[in-house]
Amino acid sequence: MGHFLALFVLLLTAVACHSASQNVTAVSCTISKYNADHIKNAQKECSEIIIDGIIVPYGVSLDLTGLQPGTKVIFQGTTVWQYTEWEGPLIKIKGTNVEITGADNHVLDGRGALWWDGLGGNGGKVKPKFLRVTVTNSVVRNLYIKNAPKNAVSVNGCIDSVIEYITVDDKDGDKNKGGHNTDAFNVNSCNNITIQHCTVYNQDDCMAMNSGQNTYFLNNYCSGGHGISIGSVGGGSEVKGVFVDGCQIVDSDNGIRIKTKYGETGSVSDITYQNIVLKNIHKYGIIMQGDYGSKEGVPTGGVPISHVTLKNISGTVDKGGANIYILVENASDWHFSDINVTGGEKKVSCKGIPAGTGVSC
Ligand SMILES: *[C@@H]1O[C@H](CO)[C@@H](O)[C@H](O)[C@H]1NC(C)=O
Ligand SMILES: *[C@@H]1O[C@H](CO)[C@@H](O)[C@H](O)[C@H]1NC(C)=O
Numbered sequence: 001m002g003h004f005l006a007l008f009v010l011l012l013t014a015v016a017c018h019s020a021s022q023n024v025t026a027v028s029c030t031i032s033k034y035n036a037d038h039i040k041n042a043q044k045e046c047s048e049i050i051i052d053g054i055i056v057p058y059g060v061s062l063d064l065t066g067l068q069p070g071t072k073v074i075f076q077g078t079t080v081w082q083y084t085e086w087e088g089p090l091i092k093i094k095g096t097n098v099e100i101t102g103a104d105n106h107v108l109d110g111r112g113a114l115w116w117d118g119l120g121g122n123g124g125k126v127k128p129k130f131l132r133v134t135v136t137n138s139v140v141r142n143l144y145i146k147n148a149p150k151n152a153v154s155v156n157g158c159i160d161s162v163i164e165y166i167t168v169d170d171k172d173g174d175k176n177k178g179g180h181n182t183d184a185f186n187v188n189s190c191n192n193i194t195i196q197h198c199t200v201y202n203q204d205d206c207m208a209m210n211s212g213q214n215t216y217f218l219n220n221y222c223s224g225g226h227g228i229s230i231g232s233v234g235g236g237s238e239v240k241g242v243f244v245d246g247c248q249i250v251d252s253d254n255g256i257r258i259k260t261k262y263g264e265t266g267s268v269s270d271i272t273y274q275n276i277v278l279k280n281i282h283k284y285g286i287i288m289q290g291d292y293g294s295k296e297g298v299p300t301g302g303v304p305i306s307h308v309t310l311k312n313i314s315g316t317v318d319k320g321g322a323n324i325y326i327l328v329e330n331a332s333d334w335h336f337s338d339i340n341v342t343g344g345e346k347k348v349s350c351k352g353i354p355a356g357t358g359v360s361c
């Protein structure tokens with residue numbers, strides 16, 4: 001036993017000396033078999049943690065919430081989770097000044113088909129959310145997330161961080177009973193986060209922003225889902241400062257969407273969508289609705305939507321859809337320009353568009 005410990009310390013020291021010029025405590029550790037204690041200890045002792053194709057047992061999160069500042073986590077190979085019905089998340093990550101990334105050809109495979117029953121979070125099997133990220137001053141990049149049972153990435157309480165080059169590939173969920181509520185990015189209670197250069201194939205929102213400030217959603221590609229959404233906002237939540245630029249939304253139910261909840265309170269303000277291309281949108285190219293959750297088509301004004309700019313939005317909606325649908329109350333200071341969304345022939349009547357917006361439907 002004494003020998004074993006001595007050897008262990010020696011190995012650590014060797015690594016530490018080797019990279020002494022960068023960081024005296026730099027230690028790289030590889031986890032190639034699931035063991036909760038090893039994963040916990042690695043977060044105390046290692047500045048680089050390689051998660052190498054492990055199988056995570058059913059009903060537990062791969063828990064990376066103890067990361068020390070400066071840690072780099074690298075996923076390599078194929079990581080999978082054993083099946084059970086539970087809420088998840090399959091992975092949780094928390095840290096300040098951390099970098100989370102994936103090696104070439106790695107896959108985080110949620111094996112969603114084991115859960116998919118077409119009901120998502122509304123019934124049937126209890127499905128785990130996939131990844132929950134709570135980081136400050138950090139970067140999450142190059143992850144390949146495949147077949148999320150339900151929501152893919154919950155971006156919760158993040159500050160001053162960048163999430164980029166993430167692929168959410170739930171294409172398989174288009175078949176049979178399939179994926180439902182497979183939102184790619186759910187953003188809550190964050191300030192100053194950038195989500196960019198991501199590629200999403202799913203069956204629900206590409207982004208759903210429910211609360212928080214200063215979100216930048218840039219140069220992302222969204223296919224198969226419900227569009228780039230703010231909301232549904234209610235319950236006193238505030239969304240302030242969302243900047244969406246340079247995104248493509250294809251084969252999706254909606255393009256640009258803001259939804260606020262009927263009869264509730266909160267606010268949505270300082271929103272810009274610009275340089276967006278839509279293609280084959282099935283229901284609504286641009287939709288802003290203040291009646292979400294009610295079936296009456298009556299918007300309420302407790303969640304006012306103010307200071308909204310839509311600029312240079314172009315593309316096509318299917319014949320059976322509507323190009324623009326707006327049904328709001330208490331909205332103010334909207335400015336739409338260079339909107340060229342065509343093809344939808346569904347007749348809708350709009351309500352509540354602030355004077356001077358520069359759009360009608
Ligand atoms: C926002 O976060 C980025 C890092 O992602 C940082 O460089 C920038 O300074 C932050 N902005 C503010 C206003 O704090
Ligand atoms: C409008 O948006 C498209 C797509 O992002 C972009 O290629 C084009 O340059 C933009 N036009 C202007 C005038 O900014």
Ligand SMILES: *[C@@H]1O[C@H](CO)[C@@H](O)[C@H](O)[C@H]1NC(C)=O
Binds near residue numbers: 301302303330
């Ligand atoms: C409109 O929003 C304001 C807050 O900006 C709120 O005080 C007011 O009650 C709202 N009006 C309606 C009709 O809901």
Ligand SMILES: *[C@@H]1O[C@H](CO)[C@@H](O)[C@H](O)[C@H]1NC(C)=O
Binds near residue numbers: 316
């Ligand atoms: C609007 O888009 C259609 C096709 O999507 C295109 O044919 C047309 O030229 C565009 N109009 C303007 C003013 O850019």
